[in-house]
Amino acid sequence: MTRTVEVDPARLDRWVEGFGARHDGVTRADGPGTVVLTGGDGATATGERFEHQRIGLVLVRRGGYAVGRDEGGDLLAHTCGTAYVQSRTKKGGWSQQRYARRRGNQADGVLDKVREISLRHLGRGAVDALVLGGDRRMAEQVLEDPRLAHLRDLPQRTLWDLPDPRLVVLQEAARRSRCVRLEISD
Template identity: 50%
Template sequence: MATDRLEIDLERFDGWLRRLVDDHPGALVTHRDEPGGAATTVTWPDGGAECGRFDLDPLILVLIRRGGYAVGVAEGGELVAAKVGRRRVQGRTAAGGWSQQRYARRRANQADHLVDAVAGHAATLATRQAPAALVLGGDRRLGTHVLADPRLEALTGLPRRELPDLPDPSARVLAVALRRARTVWVRFTTPARPVEHGRRDRG
């Protein structure tokens, strides 16, 4: 069973879906509402595809890696507020003994400060306009720590999309995250004949 995800830009999806159906004679298409947006299921005799939209507004985006962070709020596909910063968290060291322990404590403290700063910025943006959905990107462990902050309790139950493959956060990466989050995500239940190339991600 295939596990690749195909990301199709929303404005291209209807045409892509028509070509998918044409490429699989006898395909059955059904539509339904999901918490994150409209969903489409396509089935044919030897397989199928699940297609999910994520068109809720406003979106809050939280991107974090050890090199920095970017948080933002978007509505209608446009960023309306953002905060981007850099807080370096040192990498692991090969040193041993007391030096290694001291280095590990410093590294943990740096990570804690980073998480606290990101949670604070996200909480500030969330209080200005209550988000309807969450996009979480970058380091999964750090992202989990950010969402564990009590100030962000309201975000944990929101519909969510995760983009762990994003590089170090920046204003440009934040814009990329927004675009990718609003694409239609397609997963095939079996390998399908190529219809049209889109962005393909493992996940």
């Protein structure tokens, strides 16, 4: 059985002690940016650290967006907003195609807005790493903009399980971005 947990870096040593208590001791063999634990009963926990001073966050879904810059654990610059993208209709024929075009145009408007905000908050040299969250397809479409090419090559972490972006969600994503993500095999 394999599962993934996220552990705050400040709590990692305490978590390792608990892992050792649950698995008959622990052997720790960390590498650069990695954590490798082996329990006395054969259980393993391997993970990666995401240690970057300046992290850019781009969260986007059809219902909203949030873009921010986190430096050393403090969310310094951010913009959040909501957007209306019409839901699907069950009507057929010409109306269905017209509504599909309207939904597409509304989604494109959200993407354009997120691109502009990303340029403002996450310009060249402003961040060392990037966190993408929300809707995978929409987040990847944001990065297709040639003006944001500098963000594509940065170390990335993804948080696709986030709800509609709001300030609280952005703050939680910033916190989670710094966590050590461990995959545990019992």
